[in-house]
Amino acid sequence: MGEFELIQRFFTRPTRHAVLGVGDDCALLAPAPGMQMAISSDMLVSGRHFFPDVDPRTLGHKALAVNLSDLAACGARPVAFTLALALPEANAAWLEPFSQGLLALADAHGCELIGGDTTQGPLNICITVFGEVPAGQALLRSGARAGDDLYVSGTLGDARLALEALQGKITLPPEVLAQTRIRMDQPTPRVALGLALRGVASAAADVSDGLLGDLGHILQRSGVGATIQTENATHLIAACAHSTGATGLFGLEISANKALQCVLSGGDDYELVFTAPAHRRAAVQAAAQSSHTPVTCIGQVDAAPGLRLVDAAGAAVANDFASFDHFA
Ligand code: ADP
Ligand code: MG
Numbered sequence: 001m002g003e004f005e006l007i008q009r010f011f012t013r014p015t016r017h018a019v020l021g022v023g024d025d026c027a028l029l030a031p032a033p034g035m036q037m038a039i040s041s042d043m044l045v046s047g048r049h050f051f052p053d054v055d056p057r058t059l060g061h062k063a064l065a066v067n068l069s070d071l072a073a074c075g076a077r078p079v080a081f082t083l084a085l086a087l088p089e090a091n092a093a094w095l096e097p098f099s100q101g102l103l104a105l106a107d108a109h110g111c112e113l114i115g116g117d118t119t120q121g122p123l124n125i126c127i128t129v130f131g132e133v134p135a136g137q138a139l140l141r142s143g144a145r146a147g148d149d150l151y152v153s154g155t156l157g158d159a160r161l162a163l164e165a166l167q168g169k170i171t172l173p174p175e176v177l178a179q180t181r182i183r184m185d186q187p188t189p190r191v192a193l194g195l196a197l198r199g200v201a202s203a204a205a206d207v208s209d210g211l212l213g214d215l216g217h218i219l220q221r222s223g224v225g226a227t228i229q230t231e232n233a234t235h236l237i238a239a240c241a242h243s244t245g246a247t248g249l250f251g252l253e254i255s256a257n258k259a260l261q262c263v264l265s266g267g268d269d270y271e272l273v274f275t276a277p278a279h280r281r282a283a284v285q286a287a288a289q290s291s292h293t294p295v296t297c298i299g300q301v302d303a304a305p306g307l308r309l310v311d312a313a314g315a316a317v318a319n320d321f322a323s324f325d326h327f328a
Contacts (some may be wrong), residue, residue: 077131
């Protein structure tokens with residue numbers, strides 16, 4: 001199978017919204033009047049972002065999911081994407097499930113594959129997504145204000161728990177590993193919540209490298225600080241649903257500190273962290289309901305710079321939870 005047969009067979013589909021899709025030198029998009037385009041790229045490198053033997057179907061899903069998550073964080077509606085692919089070989093048995101996982105998620109969000117590039121090389125997947133947002137309504141990292149509530153969507157920490165179990169650092173019961181592994185391999189981009197938070201959230205980001213690090217970007221760009229109640233944060237780890245109360249935290253052989261570490265600094269969850277003025281609490285709950293996405297208030301934005309962790313009694317909790325940094 002040659003390069004062009006590969007593109008034709010696995011990555012060429014009729015477009016419905018784009019003016020021109022795969023097959024020419026460029027694709028063409030026509031943004032609707034009054035809309036801005038939100039654009040973001042994410043690259044997944046074998047051995048760096050995923051295990052080389054990962055199921056190609058889940059890899060296809062994840063490659064697009066992490067990009068859609070950026071659109072979600074901006075409150076943008078997915079429109080289209082391009083796929084730049086380096087492959088060791090043109091293997092149909094791998095490409096078939098990869099393209100199926102990718103395109104199933106694309107279809108679920110009405111996001112069209114409009115072009116890309118294909119080359120031989122070490123497995124590497126780079127996607128660029130294009131989304132639409134009414135002019136001036138994108139959710140930015142820079143809008144958090146002192147006094148705002150601080151929220152996260154869904155659950156946090158389970159992807160990290162699965163990673164540590166697969167690396168042999170911790171032991172999880174098989175059913176808990178299976179559950180948490182879905183979170184690591186097949187994240188759910190919070191697109192509907194991002195759209196519902198337009199005009200409600202003051203700032204937002206998606207959690208890809210760890211809550212504290214990604215929240216840190218919001219705080220820095222907004223020129224504010226924040227306090228997190230660790231009690232609320234610890235309960236965000238979904239593995240607690242498997243609590244038997246037998247041993248350790250949630251019945252698992254992990255310490256409370258390990259759970260907190262997974263929640264605060266574990267990456268790969270692709271939830272949203274966002275802020276909203278206290279008087280918009282009802283609107284935040286309405287956004288959560290309409291998007292069928294749970295949200296939890298975990299703290300407040302402060303005028304004083306820096307990030308503080310406090311326990312249920314308000315006492316300071318030592319913060320030695322580092323986020324992921326490729327070059328640190
Ligand atoms: P060029 O030589 O102009 O860069 P290519 O020959 O690489 O174009 O690609 C031919 C067409 O196939 C282009 O429209 C390009 O966008 C598309 N394409 C290439 N690789 C992919 C891919 N992995 N997924 C989707 N479209 C692709
Ligand atoms: Mg060309």
